[in-house]
Amino acid sequence: MNRPLSIGIIGAGMAGQAHAFGFRNAMMATAPDVTVRLRAIADPNLALAESVAARYGFEHAIGDIDELIGSDVDVISVALPNFLHSDVLPRVLASGKHVFAEKPIGRTLAESTRLESQASASTATTGVGFSFRRLPALAALQQAVADGRIGDVHTVRTWYYADYAADPQGALSWRYSQEQSGGGALLDIGAHAIDTLQFVAGEVTRVLNCTLRTEIGERPLPTRGAIGHGASTSTETGPVTNDDIALLTLELQNGAVGHVELSRIAHGVPNSLGIEVFGTRGHAQFESITAGEFHIFEASDDGVLNGPRRVFAGPQHPYFSDVAAMPGAGVGTGYAEAFVAEIQEFLRCISDGRRMDTDFAAASRMMRVVDAALRANSSNSAIDIDS
Numbered sequence: 114m115n116r117p118l119s120i121g122i123i124g125a126g127m128a129g130q131a132h133a134f135g136f137r138n139a140m141m142a143t144a145p146d147v148t149v150r151l152r153a154i155a156d157p158n159l160a161l162a163e164s165v166a167a168r169y170g171f172e173h174a175i176g177d178i179d180e181l182i183g184s185d186v187d188v189i190s191v192a193l194p195n196f197l198h199s200d201v202l203p204r205v206l207a208s209g210k211h212v213f214a215e216k217p218i219g220r221t222l223a224e225s226t227r228l229e230s231q232a233s234a235s236t237a238t239t240g241v242g243f244s245f246r247r248l249p250a251l252a253a254l255q256q257a258v259a260d261g262r263i264g265d266v267h268t269v270r271t272w273y274y275a276d277y278a279a280d281p282q283g284a285l286s287w288r289y290s291q292e293q294s295g296g297g298a299l300l301d302i303g304a305h306a307i308d309t310l311q312f313v314a315g316e317v318t319r320v321l322n323c324t325l326r327t328e329i330g331e332r333p334l335p336t337r338g339a340i341g342h343g344a345s346t347s348t349e350t351g352p353v354t355n356d357d358i359a360l361l362t363l364e365l366q367n368g369a370v371g372h373v374e375l376s377r378i379a380h381g382v383p384n385s386l387g388i389e390v391f392g393t394r395g396h397a398q399f400e401s402i403t404a405g406e407f408h409i410f411e412a413s414d415d416g417v418l419n420g421p422r423r424v425f426a427g428p429q430h431p432y433f434s435d436v437a438a439m440p441g442a443g444v445g446t447g448y449a450e451a452f453v454a455e456i457q458e459f460l461r462c463i464s465d466g467r468r469m470d471t472d473f474a475a476a477s478r479m480m481r482v483v484d485a486a487l488r489a490n491s492s493n494s495a496i497d498i499d500s
C-alpha cells in the first residue's frame with residue numbers, strides 16, 4: 114500500500130480509547146507496507162474527544178459523528194454504547210469505509226445478522242473487537258488444541274469474572290439496561306467468553322440451560338454522561354434490567370459439553386477471562402490475569418512426569434513478535450498488547466484483501482449463542498442454535 118490508511122474513531126469512551134491506543138501502537142506493525150495516519154476522534158462529548166485525540170496523537174477531534182462518516186478517511190472504528198451500533202454501523206458500511214466495530218455489533222441476533230448481511234454485500238473489510246483472541250498465549254493454546262495435542266475435546270469451561278458492577282453505588286449507565294445493552298454480564302463480558310469457547314473448542318449447537326441473576330436491582334442515576342464504569346451519581350435511583358450473573362451449559366458440534374460462568378459483581382476479581390479445556394489425551398488452561406503464559410498437560414504412556422507444563426508466550430507464538438517490548442519469552446504480554454495485535458491484524462487484512470477471522474459473521478456466531486441463552490432462560494428449556 115503506497116499511502117497511509119487514514120483512521121477515524123467514533124466513540125471516545127473506554128473502548129474508543131483502547132482503539133486509539135491500538136492504532137497508535139499498530140504503527141510498529143511488522144507488515145512494512147501498512148502505515149497509518151491518525152486523523153480524527155468523533156464523539157458528541159467534544160471535550161472528551163479532544164482529550165483523547167491529544168493523548169493518542171490524532172490530528173483533530175469532531176463533535177459530529179456524521180461529519181467523520183462523510184469525510185475521506187479510509188477506516189472507521191466504532192466504539193459506542195450497544196444501542197447505537199445498529200444505527201451508526203449501517204451508515205459507516207454504506208460509506209464504503211473499512212470498519213472495525215466493538216462487540217456486540219447489535220443488541221439482538223436480528224440486528225447482528227442484518228449488519229452481517231450488509232457487510233458481506235460490501236467490499237469493506239470488517240473486524241470486531243474480540244481482543245482476547247490476540248493474546249499470544251491464548252492464541253498458542255488454541256493452536257495446540259487444533260493440532261490435537263490434547264486429543265479430542267470433550268469438556269470446556271470458560272469464564273469471565275469482573276467486579277466493575279460489584280459496588281451497588283455504581284452509576285446506572287446504559288450497561289444496566291436490557292433495552293440499551295442487549296444483555297448484562299451475559300453479553301457485555303459473555304461476548305468474549307463465548308467467542309473464546311468457540312475459538313478454542315468449536316461451534317456451539319445447543320444451549321442446554323441458562324441461569325441469569327440480578328443481584329443489585331437498583332442503582333443511582335448518573336448526573337453526567339456515564340463513561341466506562343465510573344460517573345458521578347445523583348440521589349435518584351433507577352432499576353437494573355439485565356443480569357449481573359449468567360451461567361450457561363452448552364453442547365458443541367463435536368459432541369463436547371461446555372460451561373460458561375459470567376459475573377460482573379465478582380468482588381476482588383477485577384478482570385479475568387479464562388478457559389479450561391479437556392480432551393482424550395490432555396488438557397490446557399489459560400487465564401488473562403496471567404496472560405503471558407498458559408498451561409498444558411499432554412498425557413504420556415508411563416505418566417511418570419505427570420502434571421501440566423507452564424508455557425511462557427514467546428516469539429514462536431502468534432502475535433508475540435508484533436507486540437512484545439522485547440524479543441524473548443517471559444517479557445509478558447497482556448490486555449494492552451491484545452488491543453494492538455487486533456488492530457494490526459485488521460490493518461493487515463485490509464492490506465491483503467483478506468477476511469478477518471473476527472469479522473461481522475463471527476460476531477453473529479457469538480450472538481446466536483446469546484440469543485439461544487436468553488430463550489433458554491425464559492422458556493426454562495434447552496434451545497438449539499439457529500444456524
Ligand SMILES: NC(=O)c1ccc[n+]([C@@H]2O[C@H](COP(=O)([O-])OP(=O)(O)OC[C@H]3O[C@@H](n4cnc5c(N)ncnc54)[C@H](O)[C@@H]3O)[C@@H](O)[C@H]2O)c1
Pocket residue numbers: 124125126127128129156157158161192193194195197215216217242243244287301338339340341342
Ligand atoms: N473489546 C473490549 O474489551 C471492550 C471493552 C469495553 C467496551 N467494549 C464495547 O465498546 C462499546 C463502548 O463501550 P465503552 O465501555 O467504551 O462505553 P462508554 O460508556 O465508556 O463510552 C461510550 C462513548 O459513546 C459516546 N456516546 C455517543 N453517543 C452517546 C449516547 N447517545 N449515549 C451515551 N454515550 C454516547 C459517549 O460520549 C462515550 O464517549 C460497547 O459496545 C462495549 O461492549 C468492548
